[in-house]
Amino acid sequence: EPEVTQTPSHQVTQMGQEVILRCVPISNHLYFYWYRQILGQKVEFLVSFYNNEISEKSEIFDDQFSVERPDGSNFTLKIRSTKLEDSAMYFCASRGDRVRGNTIYFGEGSWLTVV
Amino acid sequence: DAKTTQPTSMDCAEGRAANLPCNHSTISGNEYVYWYRQIHSQGPQYIIHGLKNNETNEMASLIITEDRKSSTLILPHATLRDTAVYYCIVTISSGSARQLTFGSGTQLTVLP
Numbered sequence: 001e002p003e004v005t006q007t008p009s010h011q012v013t014q015m016g017q018e019v020i021l022r023c024v025p026i027s028n029h030l031y032f033y034w035y036r037q038i039l040g041q042k043v044e045f046l047v048s049f050y051n052n053e054i055s056e057k058s059e060i061f062d063d064q065f066s067v068e069r070p071d072g073s074n075f076t077l078k079i080r081s082t083k084l085e086d087s088a089m090y091f092c093a094s095r096g097d098r099v100r101g102n103t104i105y106f107g108e109g110s111w112l113t114v115v
Numbered sequence: 116d117a118k119t120t121q122p123t124s125m126d127c128a129e130g131r132a133a134n135l136p137c138n139h140s141t142i143s144g145n146e147y148v149y150w151y152r153q154i155h156s157q158g159p160q161y162i163i164h165g166l167k168n169n170e171t172n173e174m175a176s177l178i179i180t181e182d183r184k185s186s187t188l189i190l191p192h193a194t195l196r197d198t199a200v201y202y203c204i205v206t207i208s209s210g211s212a213r214q215l216t217f218g219s220g221t222q223l224t225v226l227p
Contacts (some may be wrong), residue, residue, distance in 0.1 A: 004158075043159060043202075043217035056214060091158050095213075101192060102208050103149075104215055106158035 002026040004107035006092050013082055021077045021110045022029045023092030032075045033093040033104065034067065037076065040075070049075065076093045119203045124222040127197075133190040135221050137203030140184040147208050148179060149215070150188045152199040159202065159217070162188065166208075193225045 005024045013019050020028055025032050034046040047057040064080045075094075079086055087107040095102055120138040127133040139148065149164040163170055163177045166184070170177045178187040190197055200222040207213050 035217075037156070038183075039156075042219060043153070045214050048214050056125075089156055089208065093158075103161050103164065105161060106151075108158045109156070111156075 002032055004092055004094055004105055006107035006110050008110055010111040012066065012115060015084060015114055016081050017113060019079045019082055021090050021112070023075045023107060024073055025094030026105060029096050030096035031095045032069070034077045035093060036088040037066040037091065038088045084114050087112060087114045119205055119218055121203055121218065121221045123219065124224070126224050126226055127193045129195060129225050129227050130192055133193040133197065133225070135188040135201050135222055136185065138185045139205045142183050142199060142205050145207055146205045148177065148186050149204045149206060150165045150175070150177065151204065152204070154199040192193070195225050195227060197223065198225045199223060
């Protein structure tokens, strides 16, 4: 069964450093997402991406965050200058369309620890 | 997206059916009911979704009331591996703005 894959599974970084989280969405999907979950809290929407541009973003997704689809397969989340409060599990997700299927599928997550 | 209400937690005996309720009284005509679950801190796992008819797949059944204001997810023979947080989410089916809003969900504990 096709799946969303994420790397790294766990990253520890120092405050102020830049971090890039990588995702390989399901191959024929068109819509891509990043969510995050701070330990013990709800899963929160960060951003959605379609047709090579951001289609929607939450208040959390401020100027320190950016997303990119640098090639035909990867989808990345960059955090420019990490803060302690960025420590969380980050989930990538993807979906197709009416033809390919509208269900959103999630990866297993990248656990980011900022020290 | 319409708001949903779920019990905070439920227990179920292993081998018995687990029935997880969800209220979504403000659901709109073009909104679907989706169920996901999250085992420990893994990624949310899709279970099932429906619009107005009852649905069944290899994982679960979804019963939606006729007025669509509530639904029940049924795991027919719960196992210990079904212990997870279950999320009921109401959302439009398509379009670039479509995304999922997670609530607190129901912590289902399957007891041996």
